[in-house]
Amino acid sequence: MKKQFTYIAAAFLFAGMLSAQKIDINAMPKPRPTPAINIAQPKTFQLSNGLTVMVVENNKLPRVNTTLSMDRPPYYEGNIAGVSHLMAEQLDNGTTNLSKDEFNKKVDFLGANISFSSTGATSNSLSKYFPEVLGLMADAIVNPKFSAEEIQNAKERIIEGLKADEKNASSIASKVSNALIYGKNTSRGEFETVESINKIQLADVQNIYNKYYTPDNAYLVIVGDVKFDQVKPLIEKAFGNWKKSNTKFAALEPASNLSKTEVNVVDVPTAVQSVLSVSNLNSLKMKDPNYFPATIANYILGGGGEARLFMNLREKNGFTYGAYSSMTASKYSPEFSAETSVRNEVTDKAVKELMNELNAISTVKPEELENAKAKLKGSFIMSLEKPETIARFAVNQKIQNLPSDFYTNYLKSIDKVTAADVSNAVKTTILPNQSRIFIAGKASDISEGLEKLGYPVKYFDKEANPVAKPAAQKVDTSVTIASVADKYINAIGGLAAVQKVTSITADATTKLQGMDMSMKLTQAKGGKMAMDMKMMGNTIQKIIFDGKDGYAETQGQKIPLNDKQKASMAEPELFPELTFAKSSDFKLAGIEKYNNEDSYVIKGAKQTYYYSVKTGLKTGEIKMGEGGAIPTSFADYKDVSGVKFPFTIIQNMGGMEINMTVQSYVLNQAKDSDFK
Numbered sequence: 152m153k154k155q156f157t158y159i160a161a162a163f164l165f166a167g168m169l170s171a172q173k174i175d176i177n178a179m180p181k182p183r184p185t186p187a188i189n190i191a192q193p194k195t196f197q198l199s200n201g202l203t204v205m206v207v208e209n210n211k212l213p214r215v216n217t218t219l220s221m222d223r224p225p226y227y228e229g230n231i232a233g234v235s236h237l238m239a240e241q242l243d244n245g246t247t248n249l250s251k252d253e254f255n256k257k258v259d260f261l262g263a264n265i266s267f268s269s270t271g272a273t274s275n276s277l278s279k280y281f282p283e284v285l286g287l288m289a290d291a292i293v294n295p296k297f298s299a300e301e302i303q304n305a306k307e308r309i310i311e312g313l314k315a316d317e318k319n320a321s322s323i324a325s326k327v328s329n330a331l332i333y334g335k336n337t338s339r340g341e342f343e344t345v346e347s348i349n350k351i352q353l354a355d356v357q358n359i360y361n362k363y364y365t366p367d368n369a370y371l372v373i374v375g376d377v378k379f380d381q382v383k384p385l386i387e388k389a390f391g392n393w394k395k396s397n398t399k400f401a402a403l404e405p406a407s408n409l410s411k412t413e414v415n416v417v418d419v420p421t422a423v424q425s426v427l428s429v430s431n432l433n434s435l436k437m438k439d440p441n442y443f444p445a446t447i448a449n450y451i452l453g454g455g456g457e458a459r460l461f462m463n464l465r466e467k468n469g470f471t472y473g474a475y476s477s478m479t480a481s482k483y484s485p486e487f488s489a490e491t492s493v494r495n496e497v498t499d500k501a502v503k504e505l506m507n508e509l510n511a512i513s514t515v516k517p518e519e520l521e522n523a524k525a526k527l528k529g530s531f532i533m534s535l536e537k538p539e540t541i542a543r544f545a546v547n548q549k550i551q552n553l554p555s556d557f558y559t560n561y562l563k564s565i566d567k568v569t570a571a572d573v574s575n576a577v578k579t580t581i582l583p584n585q586s587r588i589f590i591a592g593k594a595s596d597i598s599e600g601l602e603k604l605g606y607p608v609k610y611f612d613k614e615a616n617p618v619a620k621p622a623a624q625k626v627d628t629s630v631t632i633a634s635v636a637d638k639y640i641n642a643i644g645g646l647a648a649v650q651k652v653t654s655i656t657a658d659a660t661t662k663l664q665g666m667d668m669s670m671k672l673t674q675a676k677g678g679k680m681a682m683d684m685k686m687m688g689n690t691i692q693k694i695i696f697d698g699k700d701g702y703a704e705t706q707g708q709k710i711p712l713n714d715k716q717k718a719s720m721a722e723p724e725l726f727p728e729l730t731f732a733k734s735s736d737f738k739l740a741g742i743e744k745y746n747n748e749d750s751y752v753i754k755g756a757k758q759t760y761y762y763s764v765k766t767g768l769k770t771g772e773i774k775m776g777e778g779g780a781i782p783t784s785f786a787d788y789k790d791v792s793g794v795k796f797p798f799t800i801i802q803n804m805g806g807m808e809i810n811m812t813v814q815s816y817v818l819n820q821a822k823d824s825d826f827k
Contacts, residue, residue: 188535190541198366200366202371203549204371207372208375213277213279215275215284218543219370220372222546223400225403225484226401227336227338232347234356241301242272242292243265247295251301261287263287267292272291272292273539285389289389289393295360310345314345318419319803320424321426331587331589332430338404339403339483363396365393366390413606413608417592417610417611419592421784422591423495428491431486431585433580434485437480439480441580444573448515448581450527451573452489452512454523474505499600503604509581512581531562595741625742631739633731638767639728639769642767654673655673655796655816656673658670658814659800669686673821675821675826676724679825680720681826697823697827731753736755739752739753740753745761745771746761750762750770768797770785771783771785794818
């Protein structure tokens with residue numbers, strides 16, 4: 152009881168203090184003074200093979216983070232583009248001392264993480280296992296075991312990914328915009344293709360490893376619960392036999408900005424959103440006086456949810472889910488870029504608003520400047536808790552030739568930036584009059600609006616080659632919605648055969664993130680539907696709809712379908728083509744490429760269907776769902792009891808392509824109990 156009285160008295164005392172101070176709860180708290188930053192300087196030594204080792208002792212936690220970084224310019228891979236990526240994949244396939252299984256079992260047993268890239272490696276472990284984990288990491292790097300079989304397996308995985316990306320607007324945008332900026336036949340602009348991956352042989356992988364995956368100009372940073380005197384002999388033993396190459400790198404191919412801003416478009420006929428970026432090259436380095444002002448300018452422009460791009464394109468106009476920008480002070484590829492993805496119909500408006508913001512960023516308000524400083528300082532302070540941050544600082548200091556107190560004075564450098572500094576930095580880093588406005592999207596939907604913006608508009612294919620503006624194909628006057636529907640019905644078996652179908656059950660399989668998944672889908676007239684998706688024999692999702700009501704089940708939990716979901720499922724016919732001629736909801740919108748075939752486009756309010764001009768078969772459809780548009784492609788039609796159905800169905804959900812192979816179709820066997 153005595154303690155309770157104490158708490159109550161304290162509460163009244165605190166309330167009285169609040170009243171006396173008359174605190175304004177609506178006022179923003181005043182920023183506290185900038186704290187002093189103490190960043191431990193690494194103890195450094197170098198091996199005879201050129202490997203520079205930096206050790207930062209930090210015993211707050213019993214963990215050790217190891218980072219290997221290679222400071223080398225990009226190099227041109229040519230007709231085997233992708234070989235470095237493939238080589239790095241091989242480094243965790245075992246060593247000349249340990250098989251792949253032995254290697255992975257040891258890593259798992261130690262509770263460690265080891266990963267490799269074409270420019271280095273990382274590992275994390277408890278400090279008591281650090282010597283063993285370091286030894287495993289070094290063994291993989293110094294004594295890799297390359298095999299033709301593993302390389303072939305890797306090639307097949309990479310090619311599968313490349314084929315999946317062929318219709319992905321984001322993937323297309325990434326590779327083509329880079330190729331246009333630097334040149335597709337240069338070290339910074341080349342990209343992997345199915346052909347280049349197929350050409351890679353064992354000897355190519357070994358050659359790339361010997362020339363470029365070497366200790367020359369490499370940095371090994373160890374941060375954590377270690378002692379320098381104990382670590383040094385471990386490093387010398389583990390990496391001492393790693394051979395240097397003395398490789399001479401060719402000078403980087405020249406790259407420059409456009410003399411005048413232009414729009415570059417890659418046509419992605421299946422895209423329901425335009426992937427949009429605006430970029431320019433600059434010469435910004437971390438040691439430049441403009442570095443901190445440029446960083447602040449970028450934060451105000453596109454650094455997060457309160458930045459100008461986000462507030463304009465998302466909050467004000469509702470064009471997108473997000474819009475951001477980046478300022479990269481890279482040693483070899485410094486550039487500025489702003490990116491977003493928007494609905495096709497507002498692509499031109501989004502470009503206009505984005506360019507307005509780029510032109511306006513030379514002037515910043517005092518409150519924007521102070522907010523950006525506070526956020527950047529807070530982010531910097533929080534990042535110091537991560538060992539990988541300290542490792543990155545140590546490497547940056549070396550390769551960017553930064554002063555020794557660069558990070559110690561980081562917060563002070565931010566504090567010193569003025570609005571005038573920001574304005575001056577923008578003049579040399581954000582160049583709206585010399586930018587490349589790049590768009591990967593559906594040209595037939597966006598070209599007209601883009602060409603009215605006042606910029607030159609140029610078109611490219613998915614391999615970054617210049618092409619003529621995609622021209623809309625004219626539809627013969629004899630072609631109507633009814634004739635397209637009739638041609639499809641006849642192509643799959645004829646009206647009499649189609650009308651006999653009362654239900655369709657399909658069993659299909661696919662891979663999701665490398666794991667086998669099966670799906671059983673039953674549909675019946677009246678909009679009835681039952682879907683059961685399984686992985687490793689367990690149901691991961693089930694959807695049941697009896698034409699009027701239904702539910703979704705995930706992990707044993709049933710959730711009733713909402714009205715919008717039920718409305719989207721309530722299609723009376725199994726074949727919507729039977730209703731086209733009677734409906735005013737659809738229109739013939741022309742001819743477009745879909746699934747690499749010229750296809751008639753039948754467009755509705757929430758669904759668009761595509762039918763091969765040549766065969767009449769349905770090549771695909773795009774349906775608007777709650778999470779956005781879902782494009783689907785159909786191929787490999789086969790006869791099932793007198794009616795043809797597609798046995799390959801490729802669906803794109805949220806940028807992830809799901810390739811389903813139908814194992815079987817069963818007609819007219821569904822019962823009402825299937826939809827309960």
